[in-house]
Amino acid sequence: xxxxxxRRNQRGRVLTGVAILAASAxxxxxxxxxxxxxxxxxxxxxxxxCERPVPAESPVRAASENLFAAFEPQSVYAQDSRTQxxxxxxxxxxxxxxxIYSYVALDPRRNEVVMLDSNLWSIRFFxxxxxxxxxxxxxxxxxxxxxxxxxLAFNSCMYIDPQNGDIYSVENDVGNMVEVFSDxxxxxxxxxxxxxxxxxxxxxxxxxxxxxxxxSVQFPPAVEVYRxxxxxxxxxxxxxxxxxxxxxxxxxxxxxxxxxxxxxxxWGNISDLKVAGTGRxxxxxxxxxxxxxKGDTAPVRVIQGPKTQLDWxxxxxxxxxxxxxxxxxxxxxxxxxxxxxxxxxxxxARVIKGTGTGLSTPVSVIxxxxxxxxxxxxxxxxxxxxxxxxxxxxxxxxxxxRSAPEGKxxxxxxxxxxxxxxxxxxxxxxxx
Amino acid sequence: MHGFAYDPVHDEIIVTSPFAQAILIFRGxxxGEEPPLRVIQGPHTQIIAPNYNSFDRATVDxxxxxxxxxxxPKSILVFDQQANGDVAPKRRLDGTQGGAIAVDPxxxxxxxxxxDALMIYDRTASGNVKPKxxxxxxxxxxxxMMTFQVYPPKGWIIAGCGPxxxxxxxxxxxxxxxNGDVAPxxxxxxxxLSGGYQPSGIALDPVHKEIMLSASGQKIQVAxxxxxxxNAVTTFYWPEIY
Numbered sequence: 001x002x003x004x005x006x007r008r009n010q011r012g013r014v015l016t017g018v019a020i021l022a023a024s025a026x027x028x029x030x031x032x033x034x035x036x037x038x039x040x041x042x043x044x045x046x047x048x049x050c051e052r053p054v055p056a057e058s059p060v061r062a063a064s065e066n067l068f069a070a071f072e073p074q075s076v077y078a079q080d081s082r083t084q085x086x087x088x089x090x091x092x093x094x095x096x097x098x099x100i101y102s103y104v105a106l107d108p109r110r111n112e113v114v115m116l117d118s119n120l121w122s123i124r125f126f127x128x129x130x131x132x133x134x135x136x137x138x139x140x141x142x143x144x145x146x147x148x149x150x151x152l153a154f155n156s157c158m159y160i161d162p163q164n165g166d167i168y169s170v171e172n173d174v175g176n177m178v179e180v181f182s183d184x185x186x187x188x189x190x191x192x193x194x195x196x197x198x199x200x201x202x203x204x205x206x207x208x209x210x211x212x213x214x215x216s217v218q219f220p221p222a223v224e225v226y227r228x229x230x231x232x233x234x235x236x237x238x239x240x241x242x243x244x245x246x247x248x249x250x251x252x253x254x255x256x257x258x259x260x261x262x263x264x265x266x267w268g269n270i271s272d273l274k275v276a277g278t279g280r281x282x283x284x285x286x287x288x289x290x291x292x293x294k295g296d297t298a299p300v301r302v303i304q305g306p307k308t309q310l311d312w313x314x315x316x317x318x319x320x321x322x323x324x325x326x327x328x329x330x331x332x333x334x335x336x337x338x339x340x341x342x343x344x345x346x347x348x349a350r351v352i353k354g355t356g357t358g359l360s361t362p363v364s365v366i367x368x369x370x371x372x373x374x375x376x377x378x379x380x381x382x383x384x385x386x387x388x389x390x391x392x393x394x395x396x397x398x399x400x401x402r403s404a405p406e407g408k409x410x411x412x413x414x415x416x417x418x419x420x421x422x423x424x425x426x427x428x429x430x431x432x
Numbered sequence: 433m434h435g436f437a438y439d440p441v442h443d444e445i446i447v448t449s450p451f452a453q454a455i456l457i458f459r460g461x462x463x464g465e466e467p468p469l470r471v472i473q474g475p476h477t478q479i480i481a482p483n484y485n486s487f488d489r490a491t492v493d494x495x496x497x498x499x500x501x502x503x504x505p506k507s508i509l510v511f512d513q514q515a516n517g518d519v520a521p522k523r524r525l526d527g528t529q530g531g532a533i534a535v536d537p538x539x540x541x542x543x544x545x546x547x548d549a550l551m552i553y554d555r556t557a558s559g560n561v562k563p564k565x566x567x568x569x570x571x572x573x574x575x576x577m578m579t580f581q582v583y584p585p586k587g588w589i590i591a592g593c594g595p596x597x598x599x600x601x602x603x604x605x606x607x608x609x610x611n612g613d614v615a616p617x618x619x620x621x622x623x624x625l626s627g628g629y630q631p632s633g634i635a636l637d638p639v640h641k642e643i644m645l646s647a648s649g650q651k652i653q654v655a656x657x658x659x660x661x662x663n664a665v666t667t668f669y670w671p672e673i674y
Contacts, residue, residue, distance in 0.1 A: 218451070280452060
């Protein structure tokens with residue numbers, strides 16, 4: 001709990017996903033600008049804008065004058081009026097026309113890389129060896145799954161069955177389900193089956209040996225384990241949940257089938273939802289469990305502390321040969337690599353980070369054990385980048401698949417349910 | 433995040449952190465991993481978030497320096513805007529419905545949007561009190577959105593209209609003095625005009641006489657946006673309400 005009157009750097013808590021956009025007051029061409037970073041120009045033109053006055057006064061004075069003017073009684077009574085429709089089209093839109101990738105997966109049977117998109121609500125398939133040429137606008141996918149029948153929405157994770165290529169995907173918002181598509185699915189097609197899971201499910205992992213499907217739940221934090229073929233309202237086989245688990249806003253997962261271990265990363269936001277005032281902010285962590293853990297079971301070890309550099313850790317992937325754990329470190333804009341045996345406040349064994357890496361808000365990693373490569377989904381620039389599995393430091397990717405022009409800076413919208421207006425700076429605040 | 437607030441008087445952003453039962457107050461120009469100015473959190477705060485959609489919105493009255501947060505099941509907590517740490521709320525209003533709220537410091541009322549109604553309370557009401565007015569009914573056609581606004585200089589309530597949950601098909605304007613089954617004065621059919629976006633959040637810009645609407649593709653009642661892009665913020669020119 002914080003001390004009165006003092007600030008403290010609370011990593012992971014500060015970024016609540018607020019993107020600050022500056023909207024020009026002049027004309028219909030709009031600038032989208034995140035403070036301190038390169039500018040992004042919206043290309044959306046929405047037709048003739050109505051003529052409107054340009055304020056001569058400063059924004060601060062305008063806001064103040066408006067406030068003081070408010071104390072003059074000018075209330076209206078609408079009770080006896082008929083409703084009148086406003087028929088003007090919008091002046092402007094703020095939206096991203098490119099995919100915003102939330103996950104990358106591999107299909108070794110088809111030699112394909114598969115991307116999950118939470119902006120256009122789609123799954124996109126590319127050749128594994130695709131490499132978007134410099135100067136090209138983008139690489140078009142070989143096929144796309146998208147449409148109302150798919151019930152894809154704000155999906156956050158995928159799993160591709162190594163035997164039959166079935167595509168599992170979990171919806172992170174109000175969908176509350178895992179959808180399973182056939183390996184040949186294309187277009188607006190219904191999933192083969194749907195499994196209802198707890199609200200705020202985030203990641204998937206599968207124990208192929210026991211044919212069990214693991215689902216992480218952000219809050220109340222839990223890991224639910226189902227039959228891999230489960231569907232409908234089928235209940236989980238077991239649930240890992242409780243204070244002793246040290247789960248705290250659970251996100252990415254990885255399974256080590258050889259050592260029978262489950263790895264879960266946590267953002268650290270936690271409370272007892274039934275007791276007022278129990279909330280707290282903990283350091284992000286990776287908690288490690290026996291693969292058959294259930295109930296309120298403590299982790300066998302915990303990786304946590306400032307040396308870890310964990311900063312909104314996203315999806316994870318494990319190298320089955322070495323046991324190394326790869327973590328997409330979202331706000332840290334890096335890939336962290338831990339030894340599977342690490343615990344405590346330890347630095348990662350390797351860190352992929354730097355301006356030459358092409359990383360841009362990475363949220364997902366996947367190990368390609370066969371080809372000894374590491375894939376990353378970048379939310380920040382509509383791309384997937386691939387590196388040698390042993391990469392370390394500021395390394396350039398071996399290949400990049402771009403779904404947007406070079407230099408793209410994504411809006412990173414992930415469910416824009418609220419909006420506020422900063423009249424002092426004339427900026428629109430958009431959380432996601 | 434379903435709702436948050438910006439206060440131009442103090443130049444602050446107020447947002448809740450539901451999983452950690454905290455209210456975070458940031459500098460208006462905060463950027464990157466900048467810590468909040470103040471954090472309201474702890475046992476004395478009475479903050480609890482047991483349900484989906486509970487403690488996921490905040491509103492601020494910069495004139496009176498107060499932060500309002502709805503909590504489940506049926507209360508609104510009011511904090512001093514300068515509060516920090518484990519502090520008790522100044523007031524607690526019970527018997528509310530956990531919906532979005534807005535404060536009009538000119539008319540001194542608190543408005544709650546509960547499903548298909550707008551409940552109007554005295555701004556300083558506390559305890560289990562009934563609203564002084566309720567706008568609801570087939571003519572009123574009040575909808576439900578994640579956030580809505582009031583425009584105190586003219587006494588407008590700007591909220592969703594049309595059958596919906598979490599998002600609406602249109603935005604309407606009622607008077608702060610309305611009560612009962614009262615038709616809105618104005619209706620902006622946002623979903624129809626914007627190419628399919630059903631708004632869930634509202635922001636007002638009185639200087640430019642504009643309204644901004646956020647949409648996220650949730651709970652689509654009619655059809656997907658024609659653009660295929662599910663997340664958007666749309667700006668309309670609406671001088672009539674200013």
